[in-house]
Amino acid sequence: MSVYLDYNASTPIDERVLDLMVEVYKNSMGNADSRTHNFGENARSIVEYARKQVARLLQVKPDEIFFTSGATESINIAIQGLKEYAEKSNRKHIITTAIEHKAVLETVKHLESEGFEIDIVFPDLTGRVSKEKILEKVKDNTLLVSVMHVNNETGIIQPVKEIGEKLQERGILFHIDATQSCGKLVEEIRSIKYDMLSFSAHKLMGPQGVGVLVLRKKSYKLPPVKAILYGGQQERGIRPGTIPVALVAGCGKACEIAEFEYQRNIKHSQDLKNELLMVLDESGIQYHFNGEQSYCVPSTLNICIDGVSSEALMISTKQFCGVSNGSACTSKSYSPSYVLVAMGIATEQIESSIRISWGPDTDKEEVLHNFKALLEIAKQIKS
Template identity: 45%
Template sequence: MKTVVAYLDAAATTRVLPQVAEVVLHWMSEDFGNAGSRTHEYGTRAKKAVARAREGIATHLGVRPDELIFTSGATESNNIALLGLAPYGAEHGRRHIVSTAIEHKAVLEPLEHLEAQGFEIDLIEPGPSGRVSAEAVLERVRPDTLLVSVMQVNNETGVIQPVAELAEHLRATETYFHVDAAQGFGKLPESLRAPIDLISFSGHKIGAPKGIGGLVVRRRGRVAAPLKPLMFGGGQERGLRPGTLPVPLIAGLSTALETFENEHTKWLAAAEEFRSRLLVALRKTRFHLHGDQEHVMPHILNLSFEGVDAEALILQLKSYAAVATGSACTSASYTPSHVLAAMQLPQEQISNGLRLSWFPDQANELDVDEFVDVIAGYQAGVQTSTLA
């Protein structure tokens, strides 16, 4: 058995960067003050650290610092954006919401909740490409459409959605636009600088700690989306997210993003190089790639192997690499991918989609040829058994 198991599940989470861990530890054990404490230096230093982090992250996203609130991550941010906007929609007779059938459950489940409250939810299926067209979204928008919600990058296929194009069109309407940027935050900054009203993101996909992320509430002129808080008990974060600010996690998020920005070009090239090597090696097997490969992130590969059960294959690969069948949030009890189903792929591909996702430094721990030989050997054995 191999002693090193390569990590190919970076779309689920990533290893905290060493420099980030140092920063987090510092703000946990030395400068451990509460950013809300105003009577001593510990609190002042904590408050300044939060302000520096907010300014840096806001600059990266092309927004003002006061348009960014810190949350526990994209799931909470999605809930604040979707459920927090609903009272305004109900009050003004705008109960129609357009989204896609390939969204993360952190969007789809709040939308199901709103549907039960009388909202009309219009989910668009992207077809085999896994990419919705801006036209398909815009043609669903009506005078009573409160919100359009489209993810930046699909978490299972890595397919990039046309959020910048949608933002430009929707800005001229009264419909608000929300983007779940959990997979693209830090990696595709340009499209998030488009005039998107609400942006949700997490830090743990780019080497920050788990449990920290944010929500951008971008103003239209002087007016921001009229969100109502979901929790009460303090005035922190413009009253939208009460509670003591997690200064160590916020500082860690800021450091992770700074590091990622500095290495961004190099990271993209290395991720693409690993992808190319892997695809060349996979020619030894019979496989199907899922999603539009012209509009895809370089570090995510979704595929299925002909005649091979994905769950059984993962067991064969566990000594070589950590891989997944899809979203980490639904992997505890395996069900066929709702993303691949919405793409209308053949049933065998829907049931056996495998997601490989990587950060280059961890992916390079993998012997690609040996990894693929295991897949090819297992596939050949399955075929022989079937023929027998």
């Protein structure tokens, strides 16, 4: 039986989360914004409890949490929602990186067509962007810096803590895409100075279709973000539309579980990674990492298996492992990974690279057995 090793694309839902969602679907039919009956009040209490669960994980205030349909929408609100403020303040310069999720890159590209100035910083072979290169781009009219915490393809942790501290000193808005780190690098996220943060629940064993935008207050004021959609005053006017109560409850439960179990989960992921590396070394196969592993999260490996086509390998090993060779948002494209290209990796190496990612419920023995089978097939493809 094939083992799922593409957690960076989407995680399985935790059974405890699913059980809660089923209960909500069955027993809480109200609209959280209905104020004339108990059904609405019950739905609203579920949403507000979930808001507190997310806030506790991140150690922020509940009124700084806004529910969305996912990280892509959160990112669009965070960036596009600053347009009015940018026009009024004449600050239309944005800095980001070449390895961001397409939700960031396509959004800033759109703003560039509307007269914004965009600076994009490239990483080096370590997979990290330089904090110095980010900060040297800052100008008097800089509106926003947006940097992901952990890259979804390489698992490399970016220097967002150091960047955030410097940007706060200069009063520049800072957005973090925490989709791959929320619920994992819990203590680090809590220590970062940021104005906006986004993530999706389905990357931490929660349901697909719900995410969070965090807007941190300064002097009791939220960042100057406006709604980019219209149709209601839900989520305090930031995100209109009926709140999906069961999805929000699932998001909150996933955050609660992560809060109490993240340390155990980190150890499990690191132990499994160590075992996978031992299997790789013992196989005798020639490989190298994409990205410096001292900066990598313990739940991801991006490796180049020399002389082996990643497409051929994935097709030939579907019965053993479900792995990928890039971001799920570009999986229908057979062009080389834009993240690895931005790092300066040669095309032939990119075409031999795969991403392996796992989670707290991944069975170590099953993975090791199937991964060994994958490596044996890789040897056959190469020969």
